[in-house]
Amino acid sequence: xxxxxxxxxxxxxxxxxxxxxxxxxxxxxxxxxxxxxxxxxxxxxxxxxxxxxxxxxxxxxxxxxxxxxxxxxxxxxxxxxxxxxxxxxxxxxxxxxxxxxxxxxxxxxxxxxxxxxxxxxxxxxxxxxxxxxxxxxxxxxxxxxxxxxxxxxxxxxxxxxxxxxxxxxxxxxxxxxxxxxxxxxxxxxxxxxxxxxxxxxxxxxxxxxxxxxxxxxxxxxxxxxxxxxxxxxxxxxxxxxxxxxxxxxxxxxxxxxxxxxxxxxxxxxxxxxxxxxxxxxxxxxxxxxxxxxxxxxxxxxxxxxxxxxxxxxxxxxxxxxxxxxxx
Amino acid sequence: xxxxxxxxxxxxxxxxxxxxxxxxxxxxxxxxxxxxxxxxxxxxxxxxxxxxxxxxxxxxxxxxxxxxxxxxxxxxxxxxxxxxxxxxxxxxxxxxxxxxxxxxxxxxxxxxxxxxxxxxxxxxxxxxxxxxxxxxxxxxxxxxxxxxxxxxxxxxxxxxxxxxxxxxxxxxxxxxxxxxxxxxxxxxxxxxxxxxxxxxxxxxxxxxxxxxxxxxxxxxxxxxxxxxxxxxxxxxxxxxxxxxxxxxxxxxxxxxxxxxxxxxxxxxxxxxxxxxxxxxxxxxxxxxxxxxxxxxxxxxxxxxxxxxxxxxxxxxxxxxxx
Numbered sequence: 001x002x003x004x005x006x007x008x009x010x011x012x013x014x015x016x017x018x019x020x021x022x023x024x025x026x027x028x029x030x031x032x033x034x035x036x037x038x039x040x041x042x043x044x045x046x047x048x049x050x051x052x053x054x055x056x057x058x059x060x061x062x063x064x065x066x067x068x069x070x071x072x073x074x075x076x077x078x079x080x081x082x083x084x085x086x087x088x089x090x091x092x093x094x095x096x097x098x099x100x101x102x103x104x105x106x107x108x109x110x111x112x113x114x115x116x117x118x119x120x121x122x123x124x125x126x127x128x129x130x131x132x133x134x135x136x137x138x139x140x141x142x143x144x145x146x147x148x149x150x151x152x153x154x155x156x157x158x159x160x161x162x163x164x165x166x167x168x169x170x171x172x173x174x175x176x177x178x179x180x181x182x183x184x185x186x187x188x189x190x191x192x193x194x195x196x197x198x199x200x201x202x203x204x205x206x207x208x209x210x211x212x213x214x215x216x217x218x219x220x221x222x223x224x225x226x227x228x229x230x231x232x233x234x235x236x237x238x239x240x241x242x243x244x245x246x247x248x249x250x251x252x253x254x255x256x257x258x259x260x261x262x263x264x265x266x267x268x269x270x271x272x273x274x275x276x277x278x279x280x281x282x283x284x285x286x287x288x289x290x291x292x293x294x295x296x297x298x299x300x301x302x303x304x305x306x307x308x309x310x311x312x313x314x315x316x317x318x319x320x321x322x323x324x325x326x327x
Numbered sequence: 328x329x330x331x332x333x334x335x336x337x338x339x340x341x342x343x344x345x346x347x348x349x350x351x352x353x354x355x356x357x358x359x360x361x362x363x364x365x366x367x368x369x370x371x372x373x374x375x376x377x378x379x380x381x382x383x384x385x386x387x388x389x390x391x392x393x394x395x396x397x398x399x400x401x402x403x404x405x406x407x408x409x410x411x412x413x414x415x416x417x418x419x420x421x422x423x424x425x426x427x428x429x430x431x432x433x434x435x436x437x438x439x440x441x442x443x444x445x446x447x448x449x450x451x452x453x454x455x456x457x458x459x460x461x462x463x464x465x466x467x468x469x470x471x472x473x474x475x476x477x478x479x480x481x482x483x484x485x486x487x488x489x490x491x492x493x494x495x496x497x498x499x500x501x502x503x504x505x506x507x508x509x510x511x512x513x514x515x516x517x518x519x520x521x522x523x524x525x526x527x528x529x530x531x532x533x534x535x536x537x538x539x540x541x542x543x544x545x546x547x548x549x550x551x552x553x554x555x556x557x558x559x560x561x562x563x564x565x566x567x568x569x570x571x572x573x574x575x576x577x578x579x580x581x582x583x584x585x586x587x588x589x590x591x592x593x594x595x596x597x598x599x600x601x602x603x604x605x606x607x608x609x610x611x612x613x614x615x616x617x618x619x620x621x622x623x624x625x626x627x628x629x630x631x632x633x634x635x636x637x638x639x640x641x642x643x644x645x646x647x648x649x
Contacts, residue, residue: 003606226604249509282605285571325568327549327603 007281030188046176522561
């Protein structure tokens, strides 16, 4: 397809983004960064891991998004005594019919908020992550497909790590983005105070359907990505794997393992989705750089040396972006 | 006559006659010593092999004399009839003048089930002060003896030190060179020529290549933006090769330039992005305009003195060589 056609198509298909942002903006003040990442996850069929202290409108954001898209939303509070059946559902004996019937769990929703995912033991995390990957669950003998769109938004609290079950690296890799949410600005927080004091909570109206999202996902795949951008993505991911080869001797001792091939795939997909929400039919290096931290930060392992020096993966990614040549 | 000889032997060596006796003797190697002079006490016991004796305990001092060294008990056979000669040497010393008595030692042993004792005689030793000749003048203590110079040894030491200095110097040079290589490898900008000269040479080369005329539009814009990026990197020491177009345009140094220059730079970079990443093929006039804008940006942001520098060839050669 010609680039002009792609551009025009993307312009048309992405028209709902503004509408959606306007609708969400009625209740969510600030947090544009988080909303953009939510849309990227939604459009590229990936799941999100949000890290931020309580009270940053994580639940409100996903709840509002599901209301605006006319989709089913469910929230799961992860606790140490949670069982996989509490998520996926179970077989219940029906005395009337004298047989077992399936009772579907809260995972059967378009938007699932897995609150404080690291508070549940590994078997529950594993059940959720398997459902995220396969997009289907098995209860008893039957396998059920999960609804489309299906987006899991898991949250983690960066503080209070006692009594938690940190997600293993292999499972973290299944999240497309790990988004770190910061506090709102002073101006935004003033607006939040006023809105809360006035008890004015605008109602979110459904502005798009789930079908629109499914259609938009196809359009995202069609966003043009030049081979120069592909090379740029590969350069970034390979620099995290083999820093020495990329003249990154400075961080060589800080990285224990770099991004997986899933990192490259997700970086490309997320860059396309970012270009889409910017209503562009092609990817530019700015798109890659904009979502690079969110895609890579949970996919790079730091050494003990880095941890001892309080170096974060974000700093390592900054070093990589500062050394890899932009096409 | 034979009987008389046997009688004498019996009187001289009574223990040989009964074959079961223990004879203990103690003796000093001298009876007179100077204060602080060591002397030896030797305790000797002759006994049959079949008898077990209690060897006398030697404490730290004996009769006011200090035990300096306590030797072990030495045993050796005297004959084939099982007679042993056991001895111990003890080095003694006195730190005060006077007369000292080494008391006799008591050796306990059992003979035919009966406890028996053997004794040594007490010994006398006199300790004297060092005689001082007061008639002679008082002399200083002996001065330090100087070792005569050994030229071979001195030369060897000088040689060794030179080798050590050379090795240390070589190691330091090696690390300095390695650091230089690292700096080069890390892409730290080392400006050998003025930024303006580099950019203008590259513009000329690009023009001569006639890339867009040969339908290599993407290559043309890639090279054009690379020239600008390298120029910006040299001019303002910005890592422009690792920055996106928006990041370059938003940078403080670029923002300080003339508004028209900013617009011209933005035009080139944005159009190049479209060509490079969105397959856009601009009109021929746009290629020329982009080139003109790029050259204009370089020319207008270069100080006049840099455009016409007084070139010192030897200086340049030195720089390139280094």
